[in-house]
Amino acid sequence: xxxxxxxxxxxxxxxxxxxxxxxxxxxxxxxxxxxxxxxxxxxxxxxxxxxxxxxxxxxxxxxxxxxxxxxxxxxxxxxxxxxxxxxxxxxxxxxxxxxxxxxxxxxxxxx
Amino acid sequence: xxxxxxxxxxxxxxxxxxxxxxxxxxxxxxxxxxxxxxxxxxxxxxxxxxxxxxxxxxxxxxxxxxxxxxxxxxxxxxxxxxxxxxxxxxxxxxxxxxxxxxxxxxxxxxxxxxxxxxxxxxxxxxxxxxxxxxxxxxxxxxxxxxxxxxxxxxxxxxxxxxxxxxxxxxxxxxxxxxxxxxxxxxxxxxxxxxxxxxxxxxxxxxxxxxxxxxxxxxxxxxxxxxxxxxxxxxxxxxxxxxxxxxxxxxxxxxxxxxxxxxxxxxxxxxxxxxxxxxxxxxxxxxxxxxxxxxxxxxxxxxxxxxxxxxxxxxxxxxxxxxxxxxxxxxxxxxxxxxxxxxxxxxxxxxxxxxxxxxxxxxxxxxxxxxxxxxxxxxxxxxxxxxxxxxxxxxxxxxxxxxxxxxxxxxxxxxxxxxxxxxxxxxxxxxxxxxxxxxxxxxxxxxxxxxxxxxxxxxxxxxxxxxxxxxxxxxxxxxxxxxxxxxxxxxxxxxxxxxxxxxxxxxxxxxxxxxxxxxxxxxxxxxxxxxxxxxxxxxxxxxxxxxxxxxxxxxxxxxxxxxxxxxxxxxxxxxxxxxxxxxxxxxxxxxxxxxxxxxxxxxxxxxxxxxxxxxxxxxxxxxxxxxxxxxxxxxxxxxxxxxxxxxxxxxxxxxxxxxxxxxxxxxxxxxxxxxxxxxxxxxxxxxxxxxxxxxxxxxxxxxxxxxxxxxxxxxxxxxxxxxxxxxxxxxxxxxxxxxxxxxxxxxxxxxxxxxxxxxxxxxxxxxxxxxxxxxxxxxxxxxxxxxxxxxxxxxxxxxxxxxxxxxxxxxxxxxxxxxxxxxxxxxxxxxxxxxxxxxxxxxxxxxxxxxxxxxxxxxxxxx
Numbered sequence: 001x002x003x004x005x006x007x008x009x010x011x012x013x014x015x016x017x018x019x020x021x022x023x024x025x026x027x028x029x030x031x032x033x034x035x036x037x038x039x040x041x042x043x044x045x046x047x048x049x050x051x052x053x054x055x056x057x058x059x060x061x062x063x064x065x066x067x068x069x070x071x072x073x074x075x076x077x078x079x080x081x082x083x084x085x086x087x088x089x090x091x092x093x094x095x096x097x098x099x100x101x102x103x104x105x106x107x108x109x110x111x
Numbered sequence: 112x113x114x115x116x117x118x119x120x121x122x123x124x125x126x127x128x129x130x131x132x133x134x135x136x137x138x139x140x141x142x143x144x145x146x147x148x149x150x151x152x153x154x155x156x157x158x159x160x161x162x163x164x165x166x167x168x169x170x171x172x173x174x175x176x177x178x179x180x181x182x183x184x185x186x187x188x189x190x191x192x193x194x195x196x197x198x199x200x201x202x203x204x205x206x207x208x209x210x211x212x213x214x215x216x217x218x219x220x221x222x223x224x225x226x227x228x229x230x231x232x233x234x235x236x237x238x239x240x241x242x243x244x245x246x247x248x249x250x251x252x253x254x255x256x257x258x259x260x261x262x263x264x265x266x267x268x269x270x271x272x273x274x275x276x277x278x279x280x281x282x283x284x285x286x287x288x289x290x291x292x293x294x295x296x297x298x299x300x301x302x303x304x305x306x307x308x309x310x311x312x313x314x315x316x317x318x319x320x321x322x323x324x325x326x327x328x329x330x331x332x333x334x335x336x337x338x339x340x341x342x343x344x345x346x347x348x349x350x351x352x353x354x355x356x357x358x359x360x361x362x363x364x365x366x367x368x369x370x371x372x373x374x375x376x377x378x379x380x381x382x383x384x385x386x387x388x389x390x391x392x393x394x395x396x397x398x399x400x401x402x403x404x405x406x407x408x409x410x411x412x413x414x415x416x417x418x419x420x421x422x423x424x425x426x427x428x429x430x431x432x433x434x435x436x437x438x439x440x441x442x443x444x445x446x447x448x449x450x451x452x453x454x455x456x457x458x459x460x461x462x463x464x465x466x467x468x469x470x471x472x473x474x475x476x477x478x479x480x481x482x483x484x485x486x487x488x489x490x491x492x493x494x495x496x497x498x499x500x501x502x503x504x505x506x507x508x509x510x511x512x513x514x515x516x517x518x519x520x521x522x523x524x525x526x527x528x529x530x531x532x533x534x535x536x537x538x539x540x541x542x543x544x545x546x547x548x549x550x551x552x553x554x555x556x557x558x559x560x561x562x563x564x565x566x567x568x569x570x571x572x573x574x575x576x577x578x579x580x581x582x583x584x585x586x587x588x589x590x591x592x593x594x595x596x597x598x599x600x601x602x603x604x605x606x607x608x609x610x611x612x613x614x615x616x617x618x619x620x621x622x623x624x625x626x627x628x629x630x631x632x633x634x635x636x637x638x639x640x641x642x643x644x645x646x647x648x649x650x651x652x653x654x655x656x657x658x659x660x661x662x663x664x665x666x667x668x669x670x671x672x673x674x675x676x677x678x679x680x681x682x683x684x685x686x687x688x689x690x691x692x693x694x695x696x697x698x699x700x701x702x703x704x705x706x707x708x709x710x711x712x713x714x715x716x717x718x719x720x721x722x723x724x725x726x727x728x729x730x731x732x733x734x735x736x737x738x739x740x741x742x743x744x745x746x747x748x749x750x751x752x753x754x755x756x757x758x759x760x761x762x763x764x765x766x767x768x769x770x771x772x773x774x775x776x777x778x779x780x781x782x783x784x785x786x787x788x789x790x791x792x793x794x795x796x797x798x799x800x801x802x803x804x805x806x807x808x809x810x811x812x813x814x815x816x817x818x819x820x821x822x823x824x825x826x827x828x829x830x831x832x833x834x835x836x837x838x839x840x841x842x843x844x845x846x847x848x849x850x851x852x853x854x855x856x857x858x859x860x861x862x863x864x865x866x867x868x869x870x871x872x873x874x875x876x877x878x879x880x881x882x883x884x885x886x887x888x889x890x891x892x893x894x895x896x897x898x899x900x901x902x903x904x905x906x907x908x909x910x911x912x913x914x915x916x917x918x919x920x921x922x923x924x925x926x927x928x929x930x931x932x933x934x935x936x937x938x939x940x941x942x943x944x945x946x947x948x949x950x951x952x953x954x955x956x957x958x959x960x961x962x963x964x965x966x967x968x969x970x971x972x973x
Contacts, residue, residue: 027131
């Protein structure tokens with residue numbers, strides 16, 4: 001069953017986007033597709049939050065955008081990770097791991 | 112793409128947003144169609160899933176919305192709030208800045224008008240002034256008409272060379288003769304200057320030939336004054352003495368060449384028989400270089416032309432050399448150094464103001480540390496905090512610049528009245544260049560005094576530490592603040608030393624005995640033209656008659672005539688040979704030559720030391736010398752009775768008297784060997800010097816009436832006391848000294864304010880420490896001494912540095928100091944003592960405040 005938008009932890013969406021984009025230049029539709037596929041349909045990003053997030057990340061300089069041709073030969077806006085974005089991703093990943101480990105630890109120990 | 116571009120290209124961004132979202136929707140629709148839905152159903156579902164497209168777009172837009180301009184506006188708004196929250200601080204900063212910027216802009220306006228802006232002629236950089244220089248007499252002189260024409264004809268680097276001289280005439284169509292200044296000009300005059308008459312025409316070539324029809328051009332001022340700007344003035348006659356000439360044109364307003372107050376221009380026929388003598392020196396040359404020709408090339412060219420003339424006319428031309436100088440240089444060259452020194456000092460003043468404000472801003476860091484650390488914890492970047500702090504400095508600087516502009520406007524008015532000695536002074540205005548300069552200074556000031564405090568305040572590590580420290584700990588020191596105070600003191604000391612040296616020189620100059628008594632002496636001139644010099648006898652009769660008439664006016668003690676005013680910087684060097692067997696006759700001696708007539712020595716109270724003072728000797732057989740002359744050329748012998756030989760005149764006068772040394776060439780020039788002739792003057796309108804019983808100006812009207820009775824066709828002008836001439840000749844010196852002193856005193860006050868502010872601030876920060884010390888038994892006197900010592904130490908260091916800088920840069924004042932060494936110990940010591948006294952006074956108040964703290968009260972505050 002897909003999770004609701006509000007179930008995503010604050011800031012997690014940004015990290016997921018950065019992670020997906022790190023795999024290679026991709027457009028907004030592609031990002032939402034991949035998040036859905038990789039999470040086995042558990043995570044479904046609402047378009048209403050995806051695009052503002054993309055623009056926010058672009059403004060911060062973590063993403064770089066270029067216009068290119070999509071697989072069905074249409075003009076689409078492709079996002080790719082900037083050097084600054086790569087650093088940010090690493091930071092968020094390690095944060096996430098610590099957080100996840102801590103949460104797991106609590107869940108297991110406090111049983 | 113940067114935010115900035117987004118802001119500018121909003122519509123492009125909208126388009127991109129549309130097509131990005133459109134692509135997404137289409138992709139979703141395609142996916143659903145592929146899964147078997149109808150196109151319409153797929154579209155409906157896709158839209159539904161996406162949510163409100165407009166809402167998404169708006170959210171995307173807002174991600175970009177915080178642009179630089181919006182941030183800047185927000186920063187400015189908060190800066191204004193900050194200003195209003197601490198009005199005392201803001202007002203102090205704005206006033207200090209306004210003073211610094213205003214004074215700077217005012218002096219810059221003078222630099223701009225006098226030195227930077229081109230002269231008001233087209234391509235004025237091509238204009239040069241020409242003279243002939245006599246190698247043996249070592250002096251410049253005007254150019255003979257024939258020679259001027261030859262220079263013009265044979266050179267290859269000039270577009271044209273013209274010349275002019277001026278004379279004072281009387282225009283006689285009114286009830287009283289009016290003095291006019293006439294410039295007599297060669298052909299090509301207006302062409303060289305690149306000026307065309309506003310009304311009418313230039314002279315025709317017939318008018319420029321001997322025996323041609325008379326014609327004059329008049330100045331715009333004369334046109335307005337005498338003809339009430341009558342557009343039908345052309346053809347009307349101007350009556351000058353016995354002749355009259357029709358007006359053929361009016362020159363544009365502001366055209367003031369070769370002199371400021373020229374009323375009319377008349378052509379000189381270069382083919383007149385009288386103009387053919389190579390020994391006559393009439394014209395100051397003005398030439399226009401061909402485009403792209405350097406002054407050096409022109410000099411080489413004209414020198415070659417003159418060398419050829421020297422070979423062709425050895426008798427008259429062999430010692431002559433052509434001299435050229437850019438026109439602008441001859442007009443403003445003399446004031447350049449004064450102006451740059453003033454500008455330098457006023458810039459130092461601005462620097463002191465900046466330092467002062469930097470220290471003030473720095474002292475607020477601690478107060479704002481809490482605010483800054485709060486903003487950091489709310490996620491602000493260092494950049495945005497620096498921007499915020501700079502915005503505050505900028506708002507203050509902007510307010511300061513605007514007020515400074517008002518001060519500059521007032522300053523320019525003061526400059527106009529003070530700087531009459533300055534060339535082009537009436538061109539000093541407040542225009543857009545000055546406006547830009549003032550605003551530019553404001554921006555530079557923002558960076559200079561805002562950046563360092565902003566960078567320090569925004570150090571992430573320092574602000575939380577600072578915030579807690581000021582509350583609970585002893586604030587150890589403020590090295591940067593003390594450095595800033597030290598810098599202020601040292602710059603103020605530098606300025607004050609410069610001003611002190613000028614003041615001392617001024618004082619020395621006032622103490623100088625001129626060797627003559629300028630009090631109770633009235634000077635005046637009676638118009639006369641160079642045409643009269645053709646008949647020396649008649650001219651002499653006229654002078655004699657006028658002088659005798661003047662002497663009969665009650666209240667007049669004695670009167671004399673001289674070509675120049677004593678005490679004005681004019682030299683007339685000449686070669687003198689002593690034709691006495693006892694002295695080696697090869698010895699070349701020079702003397703300053705003066706032609707005086709009447710009771711000159713009596714009128715000026717120059718004492719007669721030996722022999723007799725001459726009054727009248729039209730045969731040029733006797734001469735009077737001054738003491739310097741006698742001592743230099745007749746050491747240990749009596750000079751009286753010896754004969755001299757004056758080469759250029761073929762005269763062999765006998766020395767009949769020796770008079771005391773007088774500073775004829777200006778009060779700041781030591782007397783040089785001088786030779787006085789007691790004869791009639793070559794100048795058609797020389798100075799009459801009149802010793803009076805009482806107030807010299809009280810006799811002005813009686814004298815004017817008397818002269819009018821004797822010479823009804825001549826005008827009397829330049830009536831003023833001799834003391835007035837002397838103070839005028841000293842005007843630039845006084846102007847410079849006055850302004851520099853003003854700047855220096857302002858600088859010292861600013862430095863004192865800086866010291867006071869910093870020390871008060873430290874006392875406030877260390878209240879707790881002081882309270883603690885006192886509670887533990889420290890005496891108020893000890894506390895006071897500590898703070899006083901701290902203030903004294905930094906002022907002493909600043910003083911030493913300032914004196915060192917002053918000593919290094921005092922070379923700039925060389926030539927402006929009279930009888931005072933640039934390292935004058937008295938000045939340096941006095942400045943040091945003065946500044947240290949002011950500094951102690953400035954530190955006394957905060958130190959006493961510290962000593963009066965109530966320990967219990969302070970400790971309870973925490």
